[in-house]
Amino acid sequence: MSTPILRLVAQRIALGILLLLAVSVLIFAGTQILPGDVAQAILGQSATPEALANLREQLGLNDPAWLRYVHWLGGILHGDFGTAQSSGLDIASSIRVRLKNTLFLAACAAIVAVPLAIVLGLIAVRYRNGFVDKLISGLALASTSFPEFFIGYVLIFVFAVHWQIFPSISTVDETTPFLERLQAVVLPATALTLVVLAHMMRMTRAAILNVMQSAYIETAELKGLKPFDIIRKHAFPNAIAPVVNVVMLNLAYLIVGVVVVEVIFVYPGMGQYLVDHVAKRDVPVVQAVGLIFAAVYISLNIVADIAAILANPRLRHPK
């Protein structure tokens, strides 16, 4: 690998870290302007003024905002996310379990969705504008157009209530054996697959079709290559950059945007964990989760960028 590429990659990563720092400031500012305060939210409608004052004191809410931010950032640099203000549990260890669950579900959905979407995209291009293309596009668009909770409910109704072959509750914990875990995530992973499928499939189709207009494809056709070989060997490699981009966006979505599916299938992932703590104004947890989500987004985008750079022969072989 040549120096310009290394420099480009290093630049991307440095930018990403800078961006992450800026995001942390934004997250912090955002949590500060929420109405109400943590103590009120923890104790709810039944809060007595005495209990409120005691809790505020104990949580250190009387310190100025910037001081709390500095303390928190310093802790994170030492790998310490602090303790949740509401439940008193260690944030890092709570997040570890939840993040593992989230990554597992996202991975299961991605392993099915990404290859499926790309293969369907390729098939759609091969039979473009024909019946197969329209069928694939129609089904994929329909599954994406339904809201996630609707797809979830339909899956539950058919597979959990009617046939009773998969559980409707996907509660897993650290002691759950791998196969049971796999069985538990079948329905939520299916729902997620249906949700993200169309976006990637359509993008693959569009990107390849774009390339198919090029002169060298015509040459390949004139050489007498089979249509599918043309797509696989000549068109797809040149369409990788936009496809990787959209795949990464969807992967990021699978990790940070699945709270609705988590709630419906009672899956203990990061989304529900974040929402609970936002409701309770638990600033340290919200910031920690927000930061992790931002890190996921930024690093997946970096991966997409790097892939695009590497897939570009002009950057790979500079003159």
Place this chain on the structure above:
Amino acid sequence: MQNELDHLVGLAGKGRISRRDFLGRAAALGASAALATTLAGKAFAATPVKGGLLRAGLQGGESTNSLDPALNLSQVTYSFCKQWGEFLVRLTPDNKLVNLIAEEIGASKDAKTWTIKVRDGIEFHNGKTVGAEDVAATIERHADEKSKSGALGILKNIKGVKASGKEVIVSLGDADADFPYLMADYHLVIQPNGGKDNPNAGISAGPYKVTVNQPGVKHGGERFANYWRGDKAGHADQIEIVVINDATARLAALQGGQVHMINRVEPKVVDLVKRIPGVSIENASGKGYYPFNMFCDTAPFDSADLRMALKLAMDRDEMLEKILRGYGSVGNDFPINEAYPLFTALEQRKFDPEKAAALYKKSGHSGSILLRTSDVAFPGAVDAAQLYQQSAAKAGIKIEIKREPGDGYWSEVWNKQPFSLSYWGGRATQDQMYATGYVSTADWNDTRFKNPAFDKMLYAARGELDQDKRKAIYHDMATLMRDEGGLIVPFFNQFIDAAASNKIDGFVKSPIGEMMDGYALAECWLKA
């Protein structure tokens, strides 16, 4: 015939005859089929089956929950603490106070000093025996000024607690005839040394030991072998609460057989759920109510005529039918209903647009009246405000609705704005309810009802040990509140739970709280 039937019921209770034989022999004795079935239901319900894993899917759990009973707030912690925790006393479904760890609670003549005798031979999960010191420390922890306990408000009157031998002596600042009822509060789980050493330990003397504690996901327990009343509770070997906050998912889990009972069935689907085979709806009238609060000291609500006009402009029956689909009971503009001890009914206030119009005119107010609402107040609160707007229009009163954001509703709107919708969960006794929300000095006097005569009656009733006299005072207070207060109560709600009646038995509806006042897992059992 009655004697023979009783004998049969007795046999069934001991498990000596089968249900089929029971029905046959009851018929032979001349009992009607309906009577025989009812009797069989009671007789066989009385024989719990031990064993198995009983699971509940509950709404109201967050990953922010903790095991410290002082912080109990939402439904899951409320139910779970009744499985692992043991209390001094509890309220039964028929509103009687029953002693648990307390063997006896007695008052001095002035109702200012209370003595709690602690029962012998009750064991904590850690093997220690429950002693008077533990009880005293528990009360002390929750009553401490620095405590975060949700029970602090009701325990403020406690001036001193001390253990002496097997007794705990509690001295109060003011006389309080209801003191034993306060001890049934669901925060007051008796813990070793009051939980002062480790409030999150989850150790008490309840029927189940905590085995799983994953806040917001699930909680589990296994039967505590040395539970002191193992014949009454702790039938399943293991219990589990799965947190399912989504209403549809909860119902699907019950239908799919993954849980045996669920809470919070939405009124709009109750009729559909009733049609599901093997599922029963368990609804009980509770103490919770959904009020429209007017500030009695803020214009235009400082006019008694206007307040009465607004009360008469409420069509309670329509409200109950449309918002709660009939799963509730109409309110009467005071916060007490038949779920409270010492309740007396008053004449029901009816929708009367003509009288409301006349009083409205008399009040001299003109222009629209601003009503604030949000779905956070209670499910359907926005619809309720709109219904009220329509019924008030029939009396010529113009209501303007402002929909407030849910975030911060409890801190910015409720108890701050002069006319808004709210929710109250009810309290153990009438005294507590009035003292928390309607006495002049209460922090949460969310109708700014400041009536010296009312306050005086409240304190008189509190120190009165003669129950008939207290009942009479509460009757007068209710009348005063209904006619002069700033409170409009369209309806009281119901707890609507559902159970897999083909798989479990022993469910007893309770007006005290949902899921049999939280005891459903401990006291139901899996059918053999």
